[in-house]
Amino acid sequence: MKKIIISIALCLSSVIYSNDENLFTDPLISSQPEIIKSILESEKTSQDFNDLLSLINETDEIYGSLSERLNNGGKIVIFFDPAHGKLPGGKWQGETTFRMSSAGLPEEIYSILLSRKLYNLLKKNKYIEVKTTDDFMEVLENRSETYKNITFTQTMKLAKESKAFMVIASHLNNVGMLSKAEGLANIRGIHLVYSESGRAYLSHITNVQSGFLTLYNRYDPTGFTGMIANYFKKEMLSYGYKFNNWKQGAVADDRFLYFANFPLSLMFESGFISNPIEEEFLRNEKNQDEIALSQYNAIINAIDEKFGVDLTENSISKSKTQFDILTLIKLSKMVNYYTSKTDLVKAANICTLMDKNFKSSRFETSTEPYREIKNRILSANYHMNTASANASKKRYSAARYSLQKAFNSLGKNPYYYPVRAEIAARYKALTGRNIRRSMHYGDAANVDNYYETEFPYLGCQRENHSPTSPFILIVRSNQTLEEAVNLSIAPNDKYCSKILDSLRKARATGYTTQKRYLAKKKRYINVRIKRSYPVRFTEGIYIVQFNSNMSVRRAEKVKIVPFDPKRFQNQEYFKNSSLAVKEKDKSL
Ligand SMILES: [Zn+2]
Secondary structure (H helix, E strand, O other): OHHHHHHHHHHHHHHHHOOHHHHOOOHHHHOOOHHHHHHHHHOOOOOHHHHHHHHHHHHHHHHOOHHHHHHOOOOEEEEEOOOOOEOOOOOEHHHHOOOEOOOOOEHHHHHHHHHHHHHHHHHHOOOEEEEOOHHHHHHHOOOOOOOEOOOHHHHHHHHHHOOOOEEEEEEEEOOOHHHOEOOOEOOOEEEEEEOOOOOEEEEEEOOOOOOEEEEEEOOOOOOHHHHHHHHHHHHHHHOOOOEOOHHHHEEEEOOOHHHHHOOOEEEEEEEEOOOHHHHHHHHOHHHHHHHHHHHHHHHHHHHHHHHOOOOOOOOOOOOOOOHHHHHHHHHHHHHHHHHHOOOHHHHHHHHHHHHHHHOOOOOOOOOHHHHHHHHHHHHHHHHHHHHHHHHHOOOHHHHHHHHHHHHHHOOOOHHHHHHHHHHHHHHHHHHOOOOOOOOOHHHHOOHHHHHHHHOHHHHOOOOOOOOOOOEEEEEOOOOOHHHHHHHHOOEOHHHHHHHHHHHHOOEEEEEEEEEEEEOOOOEEEEEEEEEEEEOOOOOEEEEEEEOOOOOEEEEEEEOEEEOOOOOOEOOOOOOOOOOEOOOOOOOO
């Protein structure tokens, strides 16, 4: 550590006092590959020079000369990021964010079990040191059952301070509340579900999720974390476990700040605790052991493959220096450094260098996201420059428009947070107003809004239903239409056969698009065509409305419907069918 401080101090003084020739004879710099030297060369008079140099030194210190360092008692530090944790109020984050198991346990309970298993394997390896927060370490050491939640920003800070080689986390997966029967179990069929705000719905759950998956860092240019995901998958398959459908269990992820700022990072998602069968499976200690062992082996094998050190050996044989890997880590840190400072042309130039040197190499796929980063930041940069030019000519509305374009061109990805913050600040300075942010996924998924637009006629509220107000008709698997009608509508004898007859003739309207040739314009256009088709009452939820003569006015299949007796009639759930035989209450 001291040595690095001295060398940085030396370099600083070189910038100030000596000529450039001397600077590049510094062994720390002269030993760097050409591509890195060329970047330093172009920055030698800038303040950025020292920051870049410390990024380079930090990378060499953590990832360089591994075999020598490990044989001399050095360790590879793995930072274990706690999965969620207790919130200031004392509840597990799993409870407050609907990450509960089908048996009602928060995600953290299972994460603790699996994290301890993996920790015990890592701890036994003399070349590895696990670091984490103090309270999570107590949990890993089996001395405590509780730990605090920390933000991804804190995780990154702690990982950097502990000079971590990589960051891992052991999570369990879950599904949205509208896919969980009675608020807990993700099982097939028609069930009562609750939204996150506590509203009840009847939902036809067809999407049942299961299987493990690994979220690895999409911005890892070395392919190391993707390799861990794939090795893990291979081991798990050899035990007979199944991967989740999403990218076949190995997902290149960029949704977390975590991934934007720490090149070698990943999250294991070892199964769906929302699935009762999988939860039962995860409770089994033998299965937990096999999962943790697969994770451990995957990490060890990928370190061997990518960094050339076999951590299962008693003494590490000398590996070839992995220049390519080190260079890629340095380059990715530099792109991130300049992007964070909104120095976008410099960031793009480094992407170009990465592309030139690695596009036709074994790193072609893992460096692919940097081509996307380059395009996005150059586009944002172009619009920002246009905005500045317009503003200086007092064309304020054009400037505002360009800033909004720059902002939108970066999407919602956390990688560009600092750039978006800079654009938003400029927008505010120019207009005095906040920039318009694009809609979040969460907004689009607002079921209440969705129903308002999809079924405007459901807005009517009725205390007393008449035969013409809408019914919820539920058809379960292996149920005839007659059985379904008897349960949901329970019509009296007078209407029974008429209703069945009407439903069998029911038709719904839908739209299809067709290509049509326009002779005048000499081209094809898409035309929307209204079609009427017979409704087949297969398994599902239907909103049915009759005319006063009991013919079907509307019969529509829906995935989900508000559980609301004021809006709907349904004998099974609400006991409010206006067509049902009114039985005298015989109970005492
Ligand atoms: Zn989680």
